[in-house]
Amino acid sequence: xxxxxxxxxxxxxxxxxxxxxxxxxxxxxxxxxxxxxxxxxxxxxxxxxxxxxxxxxxxxxxxxxxxxxxxxxxxxxxxxxxxxxxxxxxxxxxxxxxxxxxxxxxxxxxxxxxxxxxxxxxxxxxxxxxxxxxxxxxxxxxxxxxxxxxxxxxxxxxxxxxxxxxxxxxxxxxxxxxxxxxxxxxxxxxxxxxxxxxxxxxxxxxxxxxxxxxxxxxxxxxxxxxxxxxxxxxxxxxxxxxxxxxxxxxxxxxxxxxxxxxxxxxxxxxxxxxxxxxxxxxxxxxxxxxxxxxxxxxxxxxxxxxxxxxxxxxxxxxxxxxxxxxxxxxxxxxxxxxxxxxxxxxxxxxxxxxxxxxxxxxxxxxxxxxxxxxxxxxxxxxxxxxxxxxxxxxxxxxxxxxxxxxxxxxxxxxxxxxxxxxxxxxxxxxxxxxxxxxxxxxxxxxxxxxxxxxxxxxxxxxxxxxxxxxxxxxxxxxxxxxxxxxxxxxxxxxxxxxxxxxx
Amino acid sequence: xxxxxxxxxxxxxxxxxxxxxxxxxxxxxxxxxxxxxxxxxxxxxxxxxxxxxxxxxxxxxxxxxxxxxxxxxxxxxxxxxxxxxxxxxxxxxxxxxxxxxxxxxxxxxxxxxxxxxxxxxxx
Numbered sequence: 208x209x210x211x212x213x214x215x216x217x218x219x220x221x222x223x224x225x226x227x228x229x230x231x232x233x234x235x236x237x238x239x240x241x242x243x244x245x246x247x248x249x250x251x252x253x254x255x256x257x258x259x260x261x262x263x264x265x266x267x268x269x270x271x272x273x274x275x276x277x278x279x280x281x282x283x284x285x286x287x288x289x290x291x292x293x294x295x296x297x298x299x300x301x302x303x304x305x306x307x308x309x310x311x312x313x314x315x316x317x318x319x320x321x322x323x324x325x326x327x328x329x330x331x332x333x334x335x336x337x338x339x340x341x342x343x344x345x346x347x348x349x350x351x352x353x354x355x356x357x358x359x360x361x362x363x364x365x366x367x368x369x370x371x372x373x374x375x376x377x378x379x380x381x382x383x384x385x386x387x388x389x390x391x392x393x394x395x396x397x398x399x400x401x402x403x404x405x406x407x408x409x410x411x412x413x414x415x416x417x418x419x420x421x422x423x424x425x426x427x428x429x430x431x432x433x434x435x436x437x438x439x440x441x442x443x444x445x446x447x448x449x450x451x452x453x454x455x456x457x458x459x460x461x462x463x464x465x466x467x468x469x470x471x472x473x474x475x476x477x478x479x480x481x482x483x484x485x486x487x488x489x490x491x492x493x494x495x496x497x498x499x500x501x502x503x504x505x506x507x508x509x510x511x512x513x514x515x516x517x518x519x520x521x522x523x524x525x526x527x528x529x530x531x532x533x534x535x536x537x538x539x540x541x542x543x544x545x546x547x548x549x550x551x552x553x554x555x556x557x558x559x560x561x562x563x564x565x566x567x568x569x570x571x572x573x574x575x576x577x578x579x580x581x582x583x584x585x586x587x588x589x590x591x592x593x594x595x596x597x598x599x600x601x602x603x604x605x606x607x608x609x610x611x612x613x614x615x616x617x618x619x620x621x622x623x624x625x626x627x628x629x630x631x632x633x634x635x636x637x638x639x640x641x642x643x644x645x646x647x648x649x650x651x652x653x654x655x656x657x658x659x660x661x662x663x664x665x666x667x668x669x670x671x672x673x674x675x676x677x678x679x680x681x682x683x684x685x686x687x688x689x690x691x692x693x694x695x696x697x698x699x700x701x702x703x704x705x706x707x708x709x710x
Numbered sequence: 711x712x713x714x715x716x717x718x719x720x721x722x723x724x725x726x727x728x729x730x731x732x733x734x735x736x737x738x739x740x741x742x743x744x745x746x747x748x749x750x751x752x753x754x755x756x757x758x759x760x761x762x763x764x765x766x767x768x769x770x771x772x773x774x775x776x777x778x779x780x781x782x783x784x785x786x787x788x789x790x791x792x793x794x795x796x797x798x799x800x801x802x803x804x805x806x807x808x809x810x811x812x813x814x815x816x817x818x819x820x821x822x823x824x825x826x827x828x829x830x831x832x833x
Binding site for chain 2: 349352365367369371375376383387
């Protein structure tokens with residue numbers, strides 16, 4: 208059984224989605240909700256048990272159909288990918304739960320699409336094959352297109368149209384990059400590609416470089432790295448907040464793919480091509496942080512602000528990927544988990560605030576007070592302290608670790624001021640947004656008590672917000688695990704040995 | 711053959727990029743289709759171009775690399791689904807936004823033109 212555990216985080220969401228399309232779930236919303244949450248829970252439990260298994264037994268390689276690598280497609284469950292799979296499954300569970308309060312009625316097939324999205328994201332994290340990565344990207348993209356349109360209006364159609372067209376162009380570029388890399392390296396298994404890159408000679412080196420940099424373009428598009436980040440604020444702020452919360456993981460797929468490709472395939476061992484994208488990544492990441500911070504300052508409503516916070520977090524993560532040391536990767540892993548959860552939490556809080564304030568919605572102006580000031584205000588201040596990175600919550604640990612790990616790197620003296628000033632901008636605008644939304648009232652200042660959040664929504668928000676204090680209380684084990692995952696990520700020969708066996 | 715093939719791919723990419731930059735949904739869809747054709751041809755060529763070589767062992771003296779053909783098949787299927795989706799989305803966009811521009815509003819240039827036309831009409 209344990210040997211098939213690796214494949215379950217991919218297979219279970221698929222099973223869940225198909226189940227929900229069939230009767231009786233397809234007919235009855237109530238049954239569909241129960242099944243959706245139940246399957247989300249099962250996927251989460253299985254993912255976490257895979258995580259525990261990998262922590263004890265080391266990296267697991269699952270050859271699909273028992274066709275061994277490099278000829279068949281393999282799923283590679285190493286510490287970092289299982290951590291992200293668990294994170295995705297958990298986020299999916301929370302979003303499924305949150306949507307049960309009524310968001311899933313606004314269009315058809317919300318729950319099946321949600322599970323298809325989880326299938327795609329989990330697959331992209333687990334796969335060890337570059338073309339398979341493309342396929343899973345497409346799976347998650349087509350699910351995300353439909354989710355984006357879910358219950359949408361005019362603005363939403365426009366954002367979706369641009370998002371879809373951009374991503375279709377991105378897919379074409381991805382395929383061209385894969386074609387070039389296959390033509391020069393003769394393989395698409397990532398571990399095998401890494402060994403072949405070392406042996407490249409002559410003109411093939413330049414071709415492989417073109418292929419690798421085209422991949423950078425694709426991942427920058429998926430991860431919303433400057434200058435390809437322009438789609439993100441519009442898309443995320445027009446999507447339904449529960450969908451946007453789920454999308455918080457999707458930019459991380461791009462960042463994770465960068466980590467994989469530029470530390471494994473084009474990492475230290477790649478001969479002439481080692482660290483070829485590092486320089487690009489570094490400056491683009493810094494520019495992304497600056498643009499994200501400006502966006503946060505300029506945001507007129509809460510959802511757009513959170514979308515820009517996602518951009519800032521992507522910039523920070525990519526800067527850490529570019530530093531390419533074990534310590535910076537470990538910090539990136541910790542920060543990735545923290546930032547995904549907190550941005551999802553903020554999207555959900557913004558949704559509740561918007562619903563309870565009537566016409567003003569989630570715009571950062573004075574308006575009707577919210578119906579549950581204590582709950583929403585409390586959740587907001589927790590999430591805000593987390594996202595700003597103030598002690599005592601998880602953002603602070605992440606921030607200190609990030610700063611410490613970039614101290615030694617070549618461009619550290621650029622990163623520190625930019626990152627700290629961006630944090631200040633985030634602090635200013637988040638606290639201004641919070642005080643305006645929760646304390647400035649117009650009119651009689653009477654809240655509409657009928658608009659109270661559904662208990663299920665409150666549980667979902669609490670689950671996300673509680674993650675931050677938990678990441679502080681259990682900071683020891685969590686940071687140990689992040690360190691372990693980073694060591695394994697940089698353990699080039701170890702991974703090759705795992706995937707390709709005795710070769 | 712290589713020259714013909716590569717210039718064909720190049721021409722398709724050029725046309726695709728030009729059409730995508732037209733920023734109207736119908737040309738954009740056409741452009742995306744052309745781009746995906748070009749990509750499929752390109753992927754096919756990544757297994758090297760050859761004549762009289764079957765992709766199956768034992769049917770010819772030397773054999774062609776079968777993997778790119780499998781990749782192209784996958785890419786065609788995915789591309790087909792995506793094109794279908796973007797066509798439907800474009801139709802919905804036309805209905806929701808009232809025009810076929812990807813930004814939802816026709817750019818200023820034509821707006822001033824239409825205003826001029828209106829003013830002329832009034833005069």
